[in-house]
Amino acid sequence: MHIGNSLSREKERFTPYNPPYVGMYVCGPTVYSNVHLGNVRTFLTFDIVYRYLLHLGFKVRYVRNITDVGHLTGDTDDGEDKIGKKARLENIEPMEVVQRYTNDFHDVMRVFHILPPSIEPTATGHIVEQISMIEKIIENGYAYASNGSVYFDVRKYAENHNYGALSGRRIDELQNQTRALDGQDEKRDPLDFALWKKADASHLMHWPSPWSEGFPGWHLECSVMSTKYLGKAFDIHGGGMDLKFPHHECEIAQNMGAHGPEEPVRYWIHGNMLTVNGRKMSKSEGNGFTPEELITGNHKLLEKGYSPMTVRFFMLQGHYAGTLDFSNPALQAAEKGLERLMTAWGLFGDLAPVDGAEGHPDVDALRDRAYAAMNDDFNTPMLIAVLYDAVKVVNSVAGGHMPITEEGISALRALFDQFAHDILGLVPETQDGxxxxxxxxxxxxxxxxxxxxxxxxxxxxxxxxxxxxxxxxxxxxxxxxxxxxxxxx
RNA sequence: GGUCUGGUGGCCGAGUGGCUAGGCUCAGCUCUGCAAAAGCUGCUACAGCGGUUCGAAUCCGCUCCAGACCUCCA
Known part of the structure; x- marks a missing residue:
């Protein structure tokens, strides 16, 4: 099996550190608002990775975090915690915000048949570990405390590490671009990023630490939780393309700054963005759909409602590494295509062997092609093309146009059960009641x-x-x- | 400005140095009381300009265009 590794920018043969075990970490949502379809696409991408690894017999420990603290609304020191802001706006406890949107996130995952991870850790549940990781980084000389906050010393780190390797950025160019930002008095260098922030009086979420009453920095939780549950070096790290820089770059720096020279992650996988009319789906553009809007069609950009399975299928018809444009005609085409696939799948119940000397379908070849597709960097569109060839076979047999043996039927059925159901996670939509x-x-x-x-x-x-x-x-x-x-x- | 993706037939979307992706749409045929479904057939594309090659949409260079990231975002 080959995986497109964003660290090397090449497809590489997948060899886990310690087979049959595989460790996979995926950056989860920040739970301060409803997830939209763009988020869903990323989690669907890694759902496919997870399902396929399981299908191949790997023992996967899949860790997907919940970010329930720490991300600020801006880069400046007076930036407010998103969750805190929401809590203030709605006049509720920050943890109520967290709980509400965590529940929403789980509901959405369920609706789209995305499997739950093995471990779903939260940032607030790992404050102690985060503090101890900061201490290690300071000990190693890659971080410094300043006025109650702690910053990662990017310049120092870059002396003997390649900061920017993942995102293809050069530190001197970054320097030029960051210079204009303000509110950086505490930092030795504008490139430095926060590991710990001192909380001002208005901050709702804060914890004691050796440096101040405050809260952990933006990137730290993922380093801490991946290390805790998967080790200092693990197999797969995933997330959306937009996290590549700075989030994942900082993660690598934190890990190596704390634990030494070994690359923490062997394979980086980045899912690409979902676009609407060619534009990235995002909350600020107002072009994001919630699942409810999608199902009911109650949104100005939607001509009608689409079922979750239709959307899942639509997303899988594109490769995860490319952008995918969300449009009504494309959705409607996917809806019809899925129906044809499902109808053929449903025909197995009354499929009977047909006599004939010649023209038997080569189900083995179909299965080989299906595996080849998935082995080539989880190429779900190609797999779906294979399934459609299988659909033709099923329909031909059902129509009495093609001979088939009893073994042929069960092999065909296994093909659908394994690839359409187990791996792609497609299930017939249940009718109401x-x-x-x-x-x-x-x-x-x-x-x-x-x-x-x-x-x-x-x-x-x-x-x-x-x-x-x-x-x-x-x-x-x-x-x-x-x-x-x-x-x- | 820097980094990185991508530009494929009516639409969506794979892929590969030479041999049909697939889905949807459209047209025709078969089947059928009619219809639907299904099967078969057709519509044969790869941004532009150069270069490498026996041969490139696929490799290289340049140009144009689009998008993402460079500030939180999956």
Whole structure:
């Protein structure tokens, strides 16, 4: 298997440090507002990585954090904690903010069938560890305290480390660009970043430390929690493209500043952005959808509602490393495509072997291509193309156009179960009121029997009446040689 | 300005130095009482200009265009 490593900018063969164990860390959300679809895309990307590694038999420890403190609204010293700000605005405790949006995040993950990680640590749960990591970095000479805050000494670090290796930035160029920023009096150098910030009187979230009553810096929690649960050097670190700099660059610096020269992460994976009309989806642009808006279609940029599975499928039709543009025609195409895939998948129930000397489908070849697609940097669009070839096979067999053996059918079924279900996480969307399904199926059988009787008598008026009236209710009738089937909207 | 992505047929979106991606749309055919579904067929693209090559959309250079990051953002 090969992974596109953003550290080397090349596809590299995946070899874990300690097989069959794999450690994977993904930067989770900051829980101060609702997640939008752009966030969902990133977590979906790593859901696929996680699922595929599990499918291959790896024992994966998947750590995805919740950032519940520490990120400021701006770079200046008077910048306010986002969570604190929200708490002030809504007149509630910061931890209420955190809880509310953590719950929301979990709900959204569930709606999109994104598996929960093995460990979901929070920044506030690791204040002690963060303080001790700062102490280590100071001990090693890469950080200094100043007026109750602690800063990472980027210049000092860069003397014997390659700061900027991940993002391709050169320190001298960064220097030029940062010079203009203000509110940096405490720093020795504008490039330095905070490990600990002294809290001013208005700050709601603060903890005691050797330096001041304050709160941890922006990038520290991920270094601390990845080290704690995955070790000083682990296999995969993921996150959105927009975290590459400065967040991940700082993480590397903190890890190496604290623990020594070993690269903390072997494979960096960055998911690309979701765009809307060519623009990055973000909260400030007002072009982000919440899942609710998406499902109901209640948003000015949406022509109609789209189901979570449609969106999941749509996102998987593009490769994670490229940007993906969110548009109504593209969503509608995905909706139809998914329906065709699901319909074929549902046909397995009544698929029977068909005799024939020649023209048997080569299911082994399909499976090989499916693995080849996933092994090539989790190429889900290519996998989906393979699945569509399998759809054609299923439909041909179902239509009696193609011979197949009993083994062929079960191999085909396994292909769908493993790749569409286990790996892509696609499941048929449940109709409202699952408990009523049996009864409505029985009712449909009755109606179809009546209609078959009418058709046998060439009473087309009655047959069409039944079909049209059911169609108006959202039930599609499809006749074939072997009988009649139906689908619900 | 720097760093980094990308520009593919009507739309979305893969990929590869030479051989059909796939989905959606559209047209035709088969099947069918009609319809739908399904199957088959067609619409054959790779920003522009140079270069390397027997051969490039795929490699190299330049140009143009778009986007992201460089301040919090998945």
């Amino acid at each position: 699952a408990g009523t399904e049996d009864r409505s199926d029985h009712l449909m059988e009755v109606l179809c029997a009546v209609r078959a009787e009418a058709k046998a008598n060439k009473d087309w008026a009655t047959a069409d009446l039944i079909r049209d009236r059911l169609g108006a209710l959202g039930v599609q009738i499809k006749d074939s040689k072997d009988g009649t089937t139906w689908t619900f909207d």
